[in-house]
Amino acid sequence: MKSLFTSQQLQITIERLAQQLLENHLDFSETVIIGMQPRGVYLSNRIHSKLKELLPGIHIPYGKLDITFYRDDFNTSPELHIAQETDISFSLENKKVILIDDVLYTGRTIRAGLEALLDFGRPEMVELLVLINRRFSRELPIQPDYVGMMVDAVDAQKVKVLWKEKDKKDEVIML
Amino acid sequence: MSLSVKHLLGIKDLTPADINLILSTADNFKDVLQRPIKKVPTLRDTTIVNLFYENSTRTRISFELAEKRLSADTINFTASGSSVSKGETLIDTVNNILSMKVDMVVMRHSASGAPHFLSRHINASIINAGDGTNEHPTQALLDAFSIREKLGDLKGKKIALFGDILHSRVALSNIYLLTKMDAEVIVCGPPTLIPKHIEKMGVQVSYDVKKTLAWCDVANVLRIQLERQSKPLFSTLREYSLYYGINKAMLESIKKDILIMHPGPINRGVELNSDVADSKKSIILDQVQNGVAVRMAVLYLLAGKKEEA
Numbered sequence: 001m002k003s004l005f006t007s008q009q010l011q012i013t014i015e016r017l018a019q020q021l022l023e024n025h026l027d028f029s030e031t032v033i034i035g036m037q038p039r040g041v042y043l044s045n046r047i048h049s050k051l052k053e054l055l056p057g058i059h060i061p062y063g064k065l066d067i068t069f070y071r072d073d074f075n076t077s078p079e080l081h082i083a084q085e086t087d088i089s090f091s092l093e094n095k096k097v098i099l100i101d102d103v104l105y106t107g108r109t110i111r112a113g114l115e116a117l118l119d120f121g122r123p124e125m126v127e128l129l130v131l132i133n134r135r136f137s138r139e140l141p142i143q144p145d146y147v148g149m150m151v152d153a154v155d156a157q158k159v160k161v162l163w164k165e166k167d168k169k170d171e172v173i174m175l
Numbered sequence: 176m177s178l179s180v181k182h183l184l185g186i187k188d189l190t191p192a193d194i195n196l197i198l199s200t201a202d203n204f205k206d207v208l209q210r211p212i213k214k215v216p217t218l219r220d221t222t223i224v225n226l227f228y229e230n231s232t233r234t235r236i237s238f239e240l241a242e243k244r245l246s247a248d249t250i251n252f253t254a255s256g257s258s259v260s261k262g263e264t265l266i267d268t269v270n271n272i273l274s275m276k277v278d279m280v281v282m283r284h285s286a287s288g289a290p291h292f293l294s295r296h297i298n299a300s301i302i303n304a305g306d307g308t309n310e311h312p313t314q315a316l317l318d319a320f321s322i323r324e325k326l327g328d329l330k331g332k333k334i335a336l337f338g339d340i341l342h343s344r345v346a347l348s349n350i351y352l353l354t355k356m357d358a359e360v361i362v363c364g365p366p367t368l369i370p371k372h373i374e375k376m377g378v379q380v381s382y383d384v385k386k387t388l389a390w391c392d393v394a395n396v397l398r399i400q401l402e403r404q405s406k407p408l409f410s411t412l413r414e415y416s417l418y419y420g421i422n423k424a425m426l427e428s429i430k431k432d433i434l435i436m437h438p439g440p441i442n443r444g445v446e447l448n449s450d451v452a453d454s455k456k457s458i459i460l461d462q463v464q465n466g467v468a469v470r471m472a473v474l475y476l477l478a479g480k481k482e483e484a
């Protein structure tokens with residue numbers, strides 16, 4: 001096991017990602033944030049509260065998206081996936097959507113996420129923010145707009161983001 | 176995590192964990208049904224046949240909608256107008272349909288045990304949509320889902336089943352489910368419509384409608400099934416309604432808020448008066464709405480069930 005990110009580095013990176021979003025979206029008047037269930041939500045929670053700190057008094061719509069029913073491996077996957085809650089209480093019609101996940105790997109989760117998003121309206125644009133980009137593992141032409149850290153790992157290796165809320169500490173590890 | 180069964184033949188075969196998994200998956204599908212686009216692509220390469228050897232309105236429409244909301248392809252088969260009238264057997268009919276690459280079977284039949292028999296002869300997953308006087312598992316699941324939605328949990332809740340317990344597959348499935356989930360159950364009706372030894376299933380028996388109403392949190396009123404009664408079990412419908420029908424005055428006299436359920440179709444003025452069926456206490460239309468989400472959950476969990484290696 002190798003540690004890629006300590007708790008402090010993680011904090012600094014999240015701060016930077018929030019600042020980058022601010023730079024591109026300024027007042028967030030037409031922008032919404034969507035976190036991907038299950039583990040992208042920990043990151044989107046942090047980013048959303050960081051943005052609230054940076055933009056006091058401004059309401060940034062925030063939702064959570066589960067892609068279980070949109071997967072492309074329903075018949076081939078060895079296990080049945082159990083859905084988590086999807087909570088998007090606003091329309092995405094003509095909004096700028098920032099989709100947030102922890103690790104970008106094959107790109108298949110994001111593909112499913114894009115399909116799921118369209119069921120909530122037609123966004124003006126969708127951007128992708130990830131904490132970890134495993135850049136040599138893509139199976140679909142999907143690239144992130146905001147990246148916390150680039151990681152080069154072979155398929156046999158597993159990159160996992162640990163969160164204090166769930167795993168008792170903040171850390172990014174490679175197994 | 177997945178279901179412990181390959182078919183949904185009855186609640187009898189399910190574990191409490193299976194029931195909880197179906198209900199929590201149904202929560203997710205109920206959420207899908209509230210969206211502007213009420214459809215997910217999950218079962219787009221699955222074909223499902225709805226085999227109805229007996230009449231149905233709600234269950235058939237509900238299953239068909241659930242299948243369509245999951246993007247499955249569906250075929251509807253009703254016994255009348257088919258080769259069944261030429262004498263084709265059940266297994267032959269089903270095998271012919273399955274040979275056209277159909278993956279799952281939803282079946283209603285007037286003979287108890289018909290889906291169980293079929294499950295021993297074919298490979299596809301079978302969902303029982305009501306077999307004779309045996310079980311109607313998806314109805315019990317949607318009843319449980321509706322109770323859970325209103326009261327939070329099933330454990331320790333007092334549920335009364337009223338009416339034709341003897342012929343009701345809804346009653347049997349509800350009794351299995353509610354006792355597995357640790358709810359308290361009373362069955363109430365005329366002695367001729369309550370099966371002997373039913374106490375052995377873990378329920379109590381009452382012949383007093385008013386006392387039972389005062390006891391329960393939920394009254395699930397069942398239909399008098401005249402089509403299954405080969406000999407007279409009570410003198411007239413009027414007499415039945417007088418002694419066992421539920422009306423507004425009766426509910427007001429118990430001074431307690433209870434939920435009124437009915438699996439439909441209602442015999443208005445027999446087991447349930449219109450002033451109760453259409454009142455605020457009635458969650459009959461919520462039951463129907465929840466039926467689609469619950470059936471989506473069952474279809475999803477069975478279609479995704481992997482063969483044990």
